Amino acid sequence: MARKLRMGMIGGSLDAFIGAVHRRGAALDGEIDLVCGAFSSNPEKSKATGEALYLPENRVYGSFEEMILKEKELPEGERMDFVSIVTPNHVHFPAAKMALENGFHVVCDKPVTLTMEEAKELKVVIEKTGLIFCLTHNYTSYPMVKEARHLIKTGQLGDIRKIIVEYPQGWLIDLVEASGNKQASWRTDPARSGAAGAMGDIGTHAENMIEYVTGLHITELCADLTIYVEGRLLDDDGNVLIHYNNGAKGILHASQICNGEENDFNFRIYGTKAGIQWHQMEPNTLILKARNEPAKYLRTGVGNLSRHAQVHSRQPAGHPEGYVETFASVYRNFAFAVRALWEGKEVDPDFDFPGIDEGIMGMAFINNVLASAKSEGKWTKFVV
Amino acid sequence: MARKLRMGMIGGSLDAFIGAVHRRGAALDGEIDLVCGAFSSNPEKSKATGEALYLPENRVYGSFEEMILKEKELPEGERMDFVSIVTPNHVHFPAAKMALENGFHVVCDKPVTLTMEEAKELKVVIEKTGLIFCLTHNYTSYPMVKEARHLIKTGQLGDIRKIIVEYPQGWLIDLVEASGNKQASWRTDPARSGAAGAMGDIGTHAENMIEYVTGLHITELCADLTIYVEGRLLDDDGNVLIHYNNGAKGILHASQICNGEENDFNFRIYGTKAGIQWHQMEPNTLILKARNEPAKYLRTGVGNLSRHAQVHSRQPAGHPEGYVETFASVYRNFAFAVRALWEGKEVDPDFDFPGIDEGIMGMAFINNVLASAKSEGKWTKFVV
């Protein structure tokens, strides 16, 4: 008989931010049960988290290594099916690798690893094991992002010419990492976050979004990175000029010092036939514009959206959907893929999710942006 | 050891709308497990729904009566703790009454019953059993609705003078109930929906919202109800002038023939010191205005919101929260209340949810509006 997938979580103790998001996302569609966890490298915190989540004591572990090994020994009808890795970045690689090598599918937060070398090694492991690896670049799961991709894919924008993608935040306008903000503290620490700050944390979302929506690839870029806040170790702002492989040009900027901005991720894409505009903070609207025509406000739940958009929407029109649903969609689609593997069926391509290739592209983006930032030449060729 | 609450669902087969919303809401915060269901009066549909939800066959029932009786016989560690009633309105009363009388707490969709008589009888049952009854007037669970209530309660608007509440929808602009639309079909059928159409379905949300946010009560009203679509049996539009018990005056209108409107529930409340404005379709913003001052856009997740608002928000600023979270909050707060009952503790008043009194007020609203609509006098005294 069909059953829910069983998830073991790595990271995500009670005081973390993204762990709870993943748990809610995984729970929303009723496809997945959380059955165990190694929620913290601090065993006390891990235990307290497990209790708060109503997990049996014997399924709460003190380390991901322990969890993977012990779960592996449980009977098939009981042990977890996959791990969800929601730790700071430096743990992604060892945890994912070990899970895969012990037979568990993996859902992993982004960026995929600390370095490109790790990312590429991880790809080899994934291919060798034949297991499913899902990277939670969640923002591409919004229904109107799917619709944007559909519009471009079906030619409704014509040839793409100009692309503006922005990711302004303002929460790091001063040295909050020095005053015990846990989120800020690891995100600005090269040892746990990687070589880039804002560019890694949110710039990679912007890069991933544009490649997903347009299907284009970056060929060269010119980056201007800054550390505005004294004492900070990684970039908190970056402006990048970009050339794409079809001749389109664009701008990508991401920042954590845009005072007063919440999380205003957005894009505008202009083609020869039309342009589109989307804002993450009002995600259920996609504006479609063309010269001398009234702008059309496409809305989640309204009218003849593509099937791709429709299967990523859960409510009728006017009942707002938001951030947690993007995680839910990633987890649901991942669950469908695991189920398809179990049942030897094809995966429905409209139920897509990001994987290791998107992770590698994100690492390449970080590396190329950093290289360009140090270069005196205008254009840095994009190398993966 | 602490454990999740166990939910049995009444109604909510796969082709229903609101059942899935309740299931997602109940699942989101990890406090509740769906363990059984009588999803349809059609046993085949109930069974198919149970399978799709990965429920064991023996916990899927052909009727709510069967479920209540059989679950009651299960051992304490296994049987459901409460029922969630998500059927058309005419089933609410018998299902809730039987559940309560057999020892199960109840979550019930609104309006609470078909008639005021049933609502008042239900209140007697609730009081007699001492069990917890929760009515899913979900819209008051938005964080910024909590903040609106807080602003008014703490006097930041001064004395309330004028209240405008609107609930325009456009999905019933023609006789969709004649062409097999399940949602439209029962909502426009007096036998299953009750004596009012739009006024019952969405007008009661508007009435409940204003009483919740302002703490005021209606003293008299003047209603103009219409059936615009030929062949329809219940009002699809209503405009109501209202007088409140503090001298405030206002307008409430609700409609299902506002062509092109999705679900634009909104209110504006004006006091001697300031005014506020909120729109359900952009629920994370509450606009606070006063003469000769810049309008302030209060936002979910930003700054010093009241604790009441904060505990109903799950994400940091700029990560949109929506409709499903309102159901999640109602279910979570209900679960906390049940748990408090189990543990003999006080309920934290910031974790509130609507109950039978709100249900009775909704029935009174329907009755008074219908009476006024038939009256040639201007003002109909509001009788509960």
Place this chain on the structure above:
Amino acid sequence: MARKLRMGMIGGSLDAFIGAVHRRGAALDGEIDLVCGAFSSNPEKSKATGEALYLPENRVYGSFEEMILKEKELPEGERMDFVSIVTPNHVHFPAAKMALENGFHVVCDKPVTLTMEEAKELKVVIEKTGLIFCLTHNYTSYPMVKEARHLIKTGQLGDIRKIIVEYPQGWLIDLVEASGNKQASWRTDPARSGAAGAMGDIGTHAENMIEYVTGLHITELCADLTIYVEGRLLDDDGNVLIHYNNGAKGILHASQICNGEENDFNFRIYGTKAGIQWHQMEPNTLILKARNEPAKYLRTGVGNLSRHAQVHSRQPAGHPEGYVETFASVYRNFAFAVRALWEGKEVDPDFDFPGIDEGIMGMAFINNVLASAKSEGKWTKFVV
């Protein structure tokens, strides 16, 4: 040779609000020259205003009577062609009557007179003299209001069902008229403003707008008027239910105690085929909605608007047009009508402006609303 029209102004001294608006509106399109004025019943103020406006001393008068009589004696090539009356309401009738009877066309601010009797008498005078009378219900001159009228006239909304028109302001939340605010002082004084307060000042704009845009007429109404501010003599708030002659129903509310609202005049009109929405504070956008279709944002200057809209727009797309242009359009269209009269030509119907009939309808609206407010019956038949 063609020449500009010569305007004499009655009222509009330097400390008035609306006089400067009229002067700018009249000047904008280069069709009209201000040549003389009786700017105040206080001759010193009138003189000072004339000087500030660079008028020759001998064309600045101490009273409108003096101006009309003296200008009449000037040679044809020099004397004014028309008067513009921008005084408090009680002066409208005597000034307009005398101007007409002495051969001058008239532009007059609204409401047209203090009473219906005056309004009807004025109509007789206008018809007898054959001169042109223009009432500055300026808001119907916005290009997107013209487009709204065009959409309805050409059937693009289908049959009109529901009409919501709102006019909330917040500047009279307290007794500003007691502390020397000139605008507030006459507008709340029955002797100078007439029998209604908010309903006369802005409610008539709302009534005029809906009749203009839809072509419908009110058949009965139910009004709830309030004086919220202690010591005030006229209504500062009103809510009205309305029935129209085609069976449409609606709500009109106007208020000057909506704390924090600036001048948020707006309407929503729903028909069987589509609905529209327009806000005066963002006047260059008209939203056209229909069920299951993306909303279309029609914009001033964009695409295939009706000629009626186009001739009321002066800028290319994206160059905002505003309030002063609505007065400019009224004055320009009035000037074209005078010129057509001079030249014995037909008036182009797309260059329309309000006249005495709109003024009479406004007085009727005031009278019927006041009657209904006092009535205990629900519906008051609308009498003109």
Place this chain on the structure above:
Amino acid sequence: MARKLRMGMIGGSLDAFIGAVHRRGAALDGEIDLVCGAFSSNPEKSKATGEALYLPENRVYGSFEEMILKEKELPEGERMDFVSIVTPNHVHFPAAKMALENGFHVVCDKPVTLTMEEAKELKVVIEKTGLIFCLTHNYTSYPMVKEARHLIKTGQLGDIRKIIVEYPQGWLIDLVEASGNKQASWRTDPARSGAAGAMGDIGTHAENMIEYVTGLHITELCADLTIYVEGRLLDDDGNVLIHYNNGAKGILHASQICNGEENDFNFRIYGTKAGIQWHQMEPNTLILKARNEPAKYLRTGVGNLSRHAQVHSRQPAGHPEGYVETFASVYRNFAFAVRALWEGKEVDPDFDFPGIDEGIMGMAFINNVLASAKSEGKWTKFVV
């Protein structure tokens, strides 16, 4: 006795766009009379334009040279006081120079000249003659732009860190200049427009805006210019990274191929204390944001704006002001400066307008952007 200023217009025949804008702007505040014109190099067109504007035949000229010489010979009480130059760019320099050298003040459209050499020579002429030269960078005249400057000047944003200025338009998405569009035709012709296309036409507005609002200067930039439309001779799109003299960094992009964009000029400026956001298409709102505080929507006409903002606003709150008022303010402030010169008084600094220095800076911007676009080095030092 005080009198209006007398304006002679150069360019601006009936089929031009910007001439009518200037005429309306000059007329709006009643400080200026149009008395003569050389509206076209085609004498027939000039004559027809003069007639349509009700000018006497003998004040309509066939060339600006004729106008300047003939007007000079008129008696002082009759001849024009200044010229307004609204021709394509290549005429600006000769017309302005000749006017100044013959004793007439000058209002001139931007960019000031075709080349930097001309601009610098013009500055010498201006200084030598002591006459007043006004450049119509109109966009800085919006009241909320004045307020933005005030906020920054008074330290309310703290130290400026990041500046994003955008000027997207979409009207040149194809080769409209080949099909008789007059506006497109000269703006894309190097001989009449200068060395830059979009960067000269609208990029200079963006550069001028930021320098005006922040008081900062560009120290180096990195430009990526593109001609997207085949057959076009000048850039129709440009993306520029910028470093400012206080260490701030930013992005400027301007485009005429952003399909569906009207005229969406906007800026966002982030400082250590707060950030601001302004959009030309909704010019009466300035959004002020800071971390963990509700955003404040500052509005024209509302509350305690700076005097600088207030004297550039003409209406009470909620009565929208727009594009034509920006020209009116430039003309009015210019008129006040001329009048102050006549009367030997000081100019009130709140009534400011752009002049030759802003023109020179605009030419420098064009030159530096073009130099950077050709360079393979990342940063081009900004040279004036």
